[in-house]
Amino acid sequence: MLQGIIDIGSNTIRMAVYLIEGGHFEQLMKWKHTIGLASYVEDGVMQQAGIDRAVETILEYKEILYCFKISKVEAFTTAALRNAQNSRQAVAEIEDRTGITISVISGDEEATLDFIGATHSLNNTSGLLIDIGGGSTEIVTYRDRQIQYKTSLPIGSLSFAKKYVHSILPTMQECLEMNGEAEATIGAAADFSNICEAEIVGIGGTFKGACALNNELFNLPAVNQRLETKNIRQLIGNFVSDLGMTQDMAVSLMRSVPERIQTIIPGLVIADVLARRFQSHWITYSDSGVREGYIYSRILEK
Template sequence: MSYLAIVDLGSNSLRVVVEEIHDDGTHDEIMREKQDTRIAQGMGEELLLKEEPIMRTIRALKAFQKLYAHYQPLTVKAITTAAVRMAHNQAMFLSRVAQETGIMFEVLTGDQEAYYDYLGVVTTLDVQNATILDTGGASVELIPVAGGRHLATVSLPFGAVSLSERFHLENQAQLNDISAACGYILSQYATLPWLAHQKGLPVILLGGANRSLARMSRQQFGEENIEQIHGYELPFETVELIFDALCQLSRYERENIVGLEKSRADIIVSGLLPLVNLMRTLQSPKVIFSESGVREGIIAELLSYRHE
């Protein structure tokens, strides 16, 4: 028996999953932790990671290390995505993290991130024909699926944090700012010719903002456990109703919504914009939520290599 820790530094959150690996190749999750470190905060057009988010991230990494260090023998797989991928001071950040924590991060390309999203989804949900959307803090990943196979893996350079900062959506969202953000998102979608072939298909959702959408919906419908969202479905009409309601609220009012993390209140409107615009473009009838994504895709790949 051994242990595998996946350390996943996203643009908004740092997540750690520890799996107990059995001799027969099966595995059980024994630890899952998350902290909103928001490494992408304040990067701006210069695309520089700032000191405060860096320090916040390193503190969280050290805290998580203490939680998983006693699992032995342990393999640590550390990956990071859009914010660090785009940062002009990436090398400095990675060197500093390695020096202060000993953690060596692999920077995933956009295509790799999208592929692991696909792998994580198809190993836990029966997906035949759909479009997978993962909304992160500084990027969105899009994967068209036909007959259970991915047709493309795409990463676009915008996300919940970057859209919120660029279009001033943190507090009371103004209609002209929302319209400007929608125009930008649609211009990015227009670069994807395969979207035309995905019309009428459901969208499978990953990412923190999308998980918040599921929890808010389950709370509104009086579901017993709002955290049980894997495989949960919503029609587009409900998605639009929730989004429109959020747009009418101040940041303070959003902070008090059950199902929405307080730390995500300033980026929930921007975090749902990629989804709303995608569903309108595709005339998609519904969304299906997935709890499995990049981390689960990496676990599936690593374990398949071990088994071979």
């Protein structure tokens, strides 16, 4: 059967179409709009403009589904909508105007789905999994393919950009302020105080963008999906607005992460704090995450 999955995230709203046969599935097509829903939250309340943008995007995706006669569609949302004070009302309005039922995934559920989706395509049975999203960051440690600890932290690339960055790119002082909140938030996650892992499995747009930017700057193949954590601080330093970014650096940024120019550095600040906190030397990006985990746990197991 053909199955549509709509992922209403804090930074992007994505839809993917999968062919599901038996216990297996194949992604056929995917679409993405960088809406930045988290930026529409004012004083904890999702504004009407954000609701309207979400409705507009989902209705566009419905047209695609209708064109291909795809009747099976499921949608879920994460940090931007679940954390809003008017979450229930906002979700209800989007459902009423689009005709699509939306599951609100908790932070704990998101961490679990990230783990399920990513580990199906990994060979290592133990490790550290991190998803830096627009409005939250999920961390999972696992042993023998079983979750050991998991948490969802209220820090993300878009929420940091909105809170701290007053222009397109952050200043050094703004990076230090983001670094301070990230360290305090991560330091408060007591279950992870003794965790030390040489390698991080990274999922989500920040790690995808980090790999693309790393490959561009260090002349690595575009298909490379690994980066050394020691490079993260250099990546950040190249694009701090008051440290004299060169034209070549600007070209590299626009070429590799055009849709994440305003959020990639805040995301990298969080990644840098996490890598140093867990004494990690490498990050490997995985393209499978919450959507694939949703299919495994919510659709295939029905």
